[in-house]
Amino acid sequence: MSKLNIVILAAGLGKRMHSALPKVLHPLAGKPLLAHVLGAARALSPQQICVVYGHGGEAVPKAVDGEGLICVRQEPQLGTGHALMQALPHLDEEGATLVLYGDVPLTSIETLKKLISTAAGETFALLTVELTNPSGYGRIVRNDRGAVIAIVEEKDATESQRKIREINTGIMVIPNRYLPGWLHKLENNNAQKEYYLTDVVAMAVRDGITIEATQPAHDWETTGVNSKAQLADLERIYQGEYARKLLEQGVTLADPSRIDIRGQLSCGRDVTIDVGCIFEGDVQLGDRVRVGAYTILKDATVEAGSAIAPFSLIEAAEIGKDCRIGPYARIRPGTRLDDEVHIGNFVEVKNSAIAAGSKANHLSYIGDAVIGRRVNIGAGTITCNYDGANKHQTIIEDNVFVGSDTQLVAPVKVTQGSTIGAGSTITRDTPPETLTLSRAKQMSIEGWKRPVKKPKS
Ligand code: UD1
Numbered sequence: 001m002s003k004l005n006i007v008i009l010a011a012g013l014g015k016r017m018h019s020a021l022p023k024v025l026h027p028l029a030g031k032p033l034l035a036h037v038l039g040a041a042r043a044l045s046p047q048q049i050c051v052v053y054g055h056g057g058e059a060v061p062k063a064v065d066g067e068g069l070i071c072v073r074q075e076p077q078l079g080t081g082h083a084l085m086q087a088l089p090h091l092d093e094e095g096a097t098l099v100l101y102g103d104v105p106l107t108s109i110e111t112l113k114k115l116i117s118t119a120a121g122e123t124f125a126l127l128t129v130e131l132t133n134p135s136g137y138g139r140i141v142r143n144d145r146g147a148v149i150a151i152v153e154e155k156d157a158t159e160s161q162r163k164i165r166e167i168n169t170g171i172m173v174i175p176n177r178y179l180p181g182w183l184h185k186l187e188n189n190n191a192q193k194e195y196y197l198t199d200v201v202a203m204a205v206r207d208g209i210t211i212e213a214t215q216p217a218h219d220w221e222t223t224g225v226n227s228k229a230q231l232a233d234l235e236r237i238y239q240g241e242y243a244r245k246l247l248e249q250g251v252t253l254a255d256p257s258r259i260d261i262r263g264q265l266s267c268g269r270d271v272t273i274d275v276g277c278i279f280e281g282d283v284q285l286g287d288r289v290r291v292g293a294y295t296i297l298k299d300a301t302v303e304a305g306s307a308i309a310p311f312s313l314i315e316a317a318e319i320g321k322d323c324r325i326g327p328y329a330r331i332r333p334g335t336r337l338d339d340e341v342h343i344g345n346f347v348e349v350k351n352s353a354i355a356a357g358s359k360a361n362h363l364s365y366i367g368d369a370v371i372g373r374r375v376n377i378g379a380g381t382i383t384c385n386y387d388g389a390n391k392h393q394t395i396i397e398d399n400v401f402v403g404s405d406t407q408l409v410a411p412v413k414v415t416q417g418s419t420i421g422a423g424s425t426i427t428r429d430t431p432p433e434t435l436t437l438s439r440a441k442q443m444s445i446e447g448w449k450r451p452v453k454k455p456k457s
């Protein structure tokens with residue numbers, strides 16, 4: 001193939017989505033439908049990609065902005081042929097144009113490559129599928145020798161044409177040399193009063209151009225989204241396929257139908273993932289990592305041998321080797337845990353570095369802190385990092401023991417080897433290898449009486 005142009009049709013209304021958001025911007029696996037189509041388009045390294053938008057106005061070009069695309073507006077929307085016509089000024093004179101739909105998100109790159117390769121020379125390539133229920137789609141009309149001669153829209157089809165089960169997916173490769181002539185000849189004297197792109201097939205046949213039809217590996221590769229129900233169906237197919245790939249790589253999934261990946265998940269050997277986990281953005285799990293049920297990981301790295309217990313939430317963080325996290329841990333952006341760190345239940349860590357072998361096992365908030373090695377953070381310890389206006393740092397050096405229910409009022413430094421007695425509020429730096437306490441002395445009052453309820457009068 002000499003020059004490849006790609007036009008993505010995305011001007012349709014999407015009325016059945018019942019949403020203010022343009023249809024092609026509804027997310028599948030965490031990113032807009034249109035972004036899936038653009039991803040496949042880019043993988044084909046075309047000369048250019050042109051997106052035809054209309055309904056939803058500028059929201060569509062804005063969502064795909066700055067990615068070196070040509071966006072053209074189709075206003076009003078007079079059909080798929082009229083849509084392609086809007087892109088015509090941006091297409092090369094030679095080569096071919098691949099037409100994709102912005103609401104058909106799961107076409108594989110292999111299928112598109114196969115389609116493009118059949119369009120070598122001046123062949124017109126169509127992607128078609130056979131459906132048990134073809135209703136609603138354009139039908140592929142073949143002559144008695146089996147050659148494609150036309151596409152007829154359902155609303156314009158005769159009784160016998162409606163029985164044809166081979167349908168037009170809408171994805172096609174058209175030789176550029178003929179495209180302007182054919183598009184300018186389109187008429188809208190049909191049931192929908194639209195300029196049908198599908199009518200160029202019969203024109204091509206008249207001009208002696210061969211039409212080659214190829215099929216995708218799976219029907220769902222060409223399924224479009226018109227409703228929330230169809231979007232949900234495709235989401236499950238996408239997730240099922242991703243889960244299958246992980247299983248093939250050797251990842252253990254407690255239930256491949258209960259995992260959601262909204263981005264990229266890469267796994268080492270012998271990784272185990274329990275049910276209900278969500279992976280967002282770019283997540284990397286090292287060898288033998290175990291992820292407990294209902295855990296959410298976003299843009300995170302977990303190194304070999306670490307275990308995340310159920311119901312943990314980890315975002316934009318790095319976790320070293322052989323760590324123990326959760327259950328119910330929250331690790332927030334900017335956190336780096338070195339090897340063998342333990343973060344237990346109801347512990348929140350934000351923008352902090354914790355060195356090897358340190359532990360915070362229960363009910364704590366660690367924010368803007370730098371914590372050394374082998375530190376023990378007692379239950380209920382809080383770094384008071386915010387004074388109402390600014391954030392301040394807490395430094396805890398190696399081998400520190402922080403007793404339970406301690407407040408560390410930042411900026412403050414707990415020097416190496418020191419011990420903080422439980423229930424202390426620490427406002428000044430502590431000297432090394434000492435015990436520091438800041439609590440009222442315990443006393444017992446003899447003969448003290450508990451208050452009693454007044455009798456009701
Ligand atoms: C179209 C095909 C039909 C095919 C079906 C597959 C035509 C005439 N018919 O029908 O043969 O079986 O797709 O789903 O091509 N669009 C625009 N501007 C417009 C109209 C549509 O950009 O003026 C875009 C839509 O956003 C969508 C795509 O083109 O991405 C298809 O439009 P849609 O209305 O779904 O086409 P159908 O009538 O279903």
Ligand code: CA
Nearest residue numbers: 103224225226
């Ligand atoms: Ca459609």
